[in-house]
Amino acid sequence: MKVLLRNPKRELEIEGPLRVHALLARLELNRESVLVIRGDTLVPGDELLEDDDVVEIRPVISGGAA
Amino acid sequence: MKCTVCKEPAVIDVRRHNANFCAPHFLRLCRDQVARAIKDHQMIQPGERVLVAVSGGKDSLAVWDILVELGYEADGLYIGLGIGEYSDASGEMARRFAEERGLHLVEVDLPRDHGFDIPTGSKAARRVPCSACGLSKRHLFDEAARTGGYDVVATGHNLDDEAAVLFGNVLRWQTEYLGRQLPVLPARHGFPRKVKPLIRLTEREMAAYCVLRGIEYIVEECPMAVGNKHLGYKEALNAIEAASPGSKHDFYHGFLARASARFTPEAEAEQAALQPCQECGAPTPGDVCAFCRMAERAREATPVPVTLGRRS
Numbered sequence: 153m154k155v156l157l158r159n160p161k162r163e164l165e166i167e168g169p170l171r172v173h174a175l176l177a178r179l180e181l182n183r184e185s186v187l188v189i190r191g192d193t194l195v196p197g198d199e200l201l202e203d204d205d206v207v208e209i210r211p212v213i214s215g216g217a218a
Numbered sequence: 219m220k221c222t223v224c225k226e227p228a229v230i231d232v233r234r235h236n237a238n239f240c241a242p243h244f245l246r247l248c249r250d251q252v253a254r255a256i257k258d259h260q261m262i263q264p265g266e267r268v269l270v271a272v273s274g275g276k277d278s279l280a281v282w283d284i285l286v287e288l289g290y291e292a293d294g295l296y297i298g299l300g301i302g303e304y305s306d307a308s309g310e311m312a313r314r315f316a317e318e319r320g321l322h323l324v325e326v327d328l329p330r331d332h333g334f335d336i337p338t339g340s341k342a343a344r345r346v347p348c349s350a351c352g353l354s355k356r357h358l359f360d361e362a363a364r365t366g367g368y369d370v371v372a373t374g375h376n377l378d379d380e381a382a383v384l385f386g387n388v389l390r391w392q393t394e395y396l397g398r399q400l401p402v403l404p405a406r407h408g409f410p411r412k413v414k415p416l417i418r419l420t421e422r423e424m425a426a427y428c429v430l431r432g433i434e435y436i437v438e439e440c441p442m443a444v445g446n447k448h449l450g451y452k453e454a455l456n457a458i459e460a461a462s463p464g465s466k467h468d469f470y471h472g473f474l475a476r477a478s479a480r481f482t483p484e485a486e487a488e489q490a491a492l493q494p495c496q497e498c499g500a501p502t503p504g505d506v507c508a509f510c511r512m513a514e515r516a517r518e519a520t521p522v523p524v525t526l527g528r529r530s
Contacts, residue, residue: 158437184456187425194229194429196219196238210437212425213378213452 261413274308277374298327300335334516397485
């Protein structure tokens, strides 16, 4: 899957399927500090992300990293 | 994951409430939390005119959106701070939000209306950029509210903001700051009441609210705020929150319920010493307020370009 991150802006390719919680753990991101967005809506923590998904991981702290 | 309320598929888990929500029930939760904060702390009375301080970020646009949804008469105030492309982008977000919803946005531009920008003001006053910015915004919010006849100024400070400020004030036992870290600052010296309707909602919940409401906001932080110590406090508190959901709420709201009043004498002593600024009439402990002093020095100074953050 394609994962878009911010601060700094970058893109990662990560092999799916993978649950959202597992993706955040792999990237060492605190689930309280980010949202995972696919299309125009949020993806909850137990959702399975497929290999062809494109997701944005958006920091919720202004200026925070993701 | 199912919505705790209706059992439809959920889009977000809120661990501090031990609950999951679909989009409609999450949006309802946010509105209910704001309505409760307003009621509990008597923030806004029926019929009062509200001026919302809008930065183009998620919190200020969300609080404006929610206040309008709750039926309040709320206009926005955007302050252009002269911070290069960041100010251009944030102003555009605020204008677009207002235009799309038919809302009234008041605009003040620091360089145009006062003859200096934040980078120059910061250097001229020997203040870190976040301090010069906060000083300017507080002054200009008050001035715009007074000029426009508004009863209340609402800001987008959320639970994370307040918990981080409390954390910093407690770390250094800044008792006069603790005495005035309140969700409502009463009207005084001819200036409007200031309220923080988002104190029951976290930063994550506000970002989620904007995504689910289709509100486009500026995600990047101000380039001059990089290294701001409050970002570090927020990250520390989120590490605690991840291990113990609800900690931020208990920390801040426990302070309001059980500790805040103990620091009131320090804040009242500070307030009693204030007098009107000889230049603008704003309350100040000296003859001329800090904003007018900074503005005078900055207008005489060589303009400073925008640079990436210093610690503040």
